[in-house]
Amino acid sequence: MDKIASFTVNHLVLEPGVYVSRQDRDPATGAIVTTFDIRLTAPNREPVMNTAECHTIEHLGATFLRNHPVWAPRVVYFGPMGCRTGFYLVVFGEVSSEEILPLVRELFAFVRDFTGEIPGARPEECGNYLDQNLPMARWLAERYLTRDLAEADESRLHYQEA
Numbered sequence: 001m002d003k004i005a006s007f008t009v010n011h012l013v014l015e016p017g018v019y020v021s022r023q024d025r026d027p028a029t030g031a032i033v034t035t036f037d038i039r040l041t042a043p044n045r046e047p048v049m050n051t052a053e054c055h056t057i058e059h060l061g062a063t064f065l066r067n068h069p070v071w072a073p074r075v076v077y078f079g080p081m082g083c084r085t086g087f088y089l090v091v092f093g094e095v096s097s098e099e100i101l102p103l104v105r106e107l108f109a110f111v112r113d114f115t116g117e118i119p120g121a122r123p124e125e126c127g128n129y130l131d132q133n134l135p136m137a138r139w140l141a142e143r144y145l146t147r148d149l150a151e152a153d154e155s156r157l158h159y160q161e162a
């Protein structure tokens with residue numbers, strides 16, 4: 001089997017950031033779809049997110065994106081990476097990291113400032129409703145915004161050639 005493109009990125013030198021991992025054209029419709037890797041932790045060098053805070057960011061992020069006045073119709077998917085170092089965001093269109101960065105900042109500001117009941121986290125709405133951690137989700141969002149995205153340069157927006 002072919003090695004998929006995202007496994008060829010050298011994870012030993014990756015910094016947290018916002019990266020385009022794929023741009024695909026649907027052969028049936030011609031629609032272009034861009035996949036972003038939204039990385040919150042340095043792979044293999046920092047503790048990963050626990051599942052509870054990942055889950056909370058998934059619920060809040062998806063809610064934020066599905067209600068966004070501009071981007072909502074273009075969002076295909078938002079969800080956690082299995083390695084728990086970040087999230088995938090898939091949007092319609094050919095979009096660059098620089099173009100998506102303001103939306104990612106807005107998303108994590110929404111998570112950082114969120115209070116109250118987590119959307120979609122009642123037992124009838126979610127498969128593991130007790131597995132939530134809003135305080136850690138807020139802490140991670142704050143760290144991502146201030147440490148990694150405040151002055152995001154080339155090294156945090158574009159994968160380097162391996």
Ligand SMILES: [Zn+2]
Pocket residue numbers: 055059120121125126127128129
């Ligand atoms: Zn859930």
